Amino acid sequence: MASLTGQSPGLAEQLQLQLLEDAIPESRVLIIMTGGTICMRPSPSGFVPARGFQEQCLARVPTFNNGSPASMMDVVVNAAGEVRAHPSLRTPQTAYGRRVHYTVFEFEELLDSSSIDAKGWAEIARAVERNYTLFDGFVILHGTDSLAYTCSALSFMLQNLGKPVILTGSQAPMLELQNDATDNLLGSLVVAGHFMIPEVCLYFNNRLFRGNRSIKVAASDFAAFDSPNCPPLAVTTSMRTNVNWELVNRPRSLEHFRITTNLDTTHVACLRIFPGIKPEMVDAVLKLDGLRGLVLETFGAGNAPSGQDNAMTKVLADAIKRGIVIVNVTQCMTGSVSPVYAPGMSLSRAGVVAGLDMTTEAALTKLSYLLALPDSTPEWVAKSMSVSLRGELTEVSQPAFRHPDGALPERVQSLTVLGYAIAQGDLERVQEIVTQEHYWLLNDADYSGNTPIHLAATSQSINILQYMLLQGGSVHLRNQNGRTPLFLAANAGLSEHVLLLRKSGAHLHSDERAAAQLLAQRRPGVWRLAGIERDEGPENS
Numbered sequence: 317m318a319s320l321t322g323q324s325p326g327l328a329e330q331l332q333l334q335l336l337e338d339a340i341p342e343s344r345v346l347i348i349m350t351g352g353t354i355c356m357r358p359s360p361s362g363f364v365p366a367r368g369f370q371e372q373c374l375a376r377v378p379t380f381n382n383g384s385p386a387s388m389m390d391v392v393v394n395a396a397g398e399v400r401a402h403p404s405l406r407t408p409q410t411a412y413g414r415r416v417h418y419t420v421f422e423f424e425e426l427l428d429s430s431s432i433d434a435k436g437w438a439e440i441a442r443a444v445e446r447n448y449t450l451f452d453g454f455v456i457l458h459g460t461d462s463l464a465y466t467c468s469a470l471s472f473m474l475q476n477l478g479k480p481v482i483l484t485g486s487q488a489p490m491l492e493l494q495n496d497a498t499d500n501l502l503g504s505l506v507v508a509g510h511f512m513i514p515e516v517c518l519y520f521n522n523r524l525f526r527g528n529r530s531i532k533v534a535a536s537d538f539a540a541f542d543s544p545n546c547p548p549l550a551v552t553t554s555m556r557t558n559v560n561w562e563l564v565n566r567p568r569s570l571e572h573f574r575i576t577t578n579l580d581t582t583h584v585a586c587l588r589i590f591p592g593i594k595p596e597m598v599d600a601v602l603k604l605d606g607l608r609g610l611v612l613e614t615f616g617a618g619n620a621p622s623g624q625d626n627a628m629t630k631v632l633a634d635a636i637k638r639g640i641v642i643v644n645v646t647q648c649m650t651g652s653v654s655p656v657y658a659p660g661m662s663l664s665r666a667g668v669v670a671g672l673d674m675t676t677e678a679a680l681t682k683l684s685y686l687l688a689l690p691d692s693t694p695e696w697v698a699k700s701m702s703v704s705l706r707g708e709l710t711e712v713s714q715p716a717f718r719h720p721d722g723a724l725p726e727r728v729q730s731l732t733v734l735g736y737a738i739a740q741g742d743l744e745r746v747q748e749i750v751t752q753e754h755y756w757l758l759n760d761a762d763y764s765g766n767t768p769i770h771l772a773a774t775s776q777s778i779n780i781l782q783y784m785l786l787q788g789g790s791v792h793l794r795n796q797n798g799r800t801p802l803f804l805a806a807n808a809g810l811s812e813h814v815l816l817l818r819k820s821g822a823h824l825h826s827d828e829r830a831a832a833q834l835l836a837q838r839r840p841g842v843w844r845l846a847g848i849e850r851d852e853g854p855e856n857s
């Protein structure tokens with residue numbers, strides 16, 4: 317440890333420096349390695365994924381390892397809930413005054429992403445679910461070839477997501493001298509460790525995209541991805557990462573995080589229309605054994621050739637009558653499918669669903685997700701395809717959302733007024749402020765790091781807490797003492813508040829469990845509701 321005076325430090329100074337080090341807050345991030353170029357090494361048969369990413373690529377690099385004493389991090393590694401201690405690393409302190417404490421969990425089989433399928437997506441979703449309460453955020457390392465599909469699929473598979481899930485990869489391997497892997501991984505770690513963006517995102521070349529809006533646009537450029545119909549959620553510059561909080565989606569229900577894993581990719585197809593395509597060709601695809609859904613990539617604003625005597629339209633209408641869901645997306649990079657021209661209009665009259673501005677990747681994975689849901693009917697799936705489930709399409713204008721970014725200029729006043737209304741249990745006033753305020757305040761923090769959800773967690777009116785949770789306030793943000801709203805509610809002995817927060821997916825952070833256990837000795841009842849059992853082990857519910 318370096319001394320402030322340049323000489324070797326005495327014991328007292330060492331202790332002081334250690335205390336200063338320990339006072340730096342940390343975020344816990346799990347990196348899930350699925351394969352891809354980022355971890356690849358050359359072999360006689362071309363580049364192949366290689367194991368040992370943490371030791372080989374990260375442990376020796378100062379930006380990924382601040383050299384703090386080795387420590388272990390628990391990771392749940394399988395369906396039986398087996399917990400394995402993994403060696404972990406810490407980044408140096410970031411521009412936001414934190415360190416990211418992380419470990420890499422490598423899948424048994426590392427893939428070139430061109431070989432991933434619904435089974436691989438399910439494995440990723442399960443790894444996130446099993447470790448959800450142990451980490452603040454997740455970074456998924458993945459090949460770039462099918463990355464946009466995986467992002468889209470995961471966005472539908474992860475429901476009521478309350479924490480960031482950031483996918484990234486690279487165009488050149490981490491061990492190549494000139495690579496994009498270092499920046500992509502570091503940027504993803506910073507986002508996952510600092511910003512409450514509870515969405516499945518893709519971070520690449522200094523930009524953070526909504527996962528289900530992104531497409532791969534370049535085979536070898538470092539700027540490999542774009543999100544033509546949705547601006548980036550964040551951009552990293554030399555100064556900082558600027559988050560566009562108005563665009564960030566929030567889970568707005570009183571439900572736990574959960575996953576759906578059985579996407580039906582085997583009964584869907586995608587067909588690109590071209591000038592001269594024959595109706596018989598389209599009919600042949602639509603008559604594939606067991607086909608349940610088709611994504612039709614059409615011209616411009618959603619137009620397809622109608623064929624002689626409207627033969628194409630008839631083929632499509634017949635398939636829809638047989639129960640096949642057909643979704644219309646545009647071949648263009650930007651813009652939306654809308655029935656402005658006669659050919660587009662006749663498709664919509666035949667029952668073809670307008671996929672609006674969805675990417676093909678999003679349309680295909682959404683179709684696979686909806687068709688696999690229990691009790692889904694073709695009519696219901698068709699209707700749901702035009703509705704935004706995870707921000708994958710532009711439907712109507714969404715409410716804007718704003719999150720703390722270090723500065724609280726003109727919003728401090730509203731935050732204070734909101735604080736008073738919460739303290740007085742005045743639900744009507746709270747609703748008024750939250751509805752009228754230009755920026756959403758619910759995830760803003762006051763001088764002590766308390767968000768309105770922290771305040772509501774101990775307010776006399778449970779209805780205020782419920783209202784705020786339904787507006788998308790985060791249950792995972794921690795105040796300056798590292799406390800979650802759940803901790804505060806339990807500490808105040810408010811069982812009803814605790815139950816409501818738990819229902820909404822709240823859990824105690826691993827850093828506050830030791831204190832919670834001590835407090836539970838005096839008040840076991842309410843702390844049990846908060847998730848503290850007598851024989852404490854890692855919590856995964």
Ligand code: ASN
Nearest residue numbers: 352353428429459460461
């Ligand atoms: N073929 C690689 C993959 O998708 C491409 C990459 O990651 N850049 O796994």
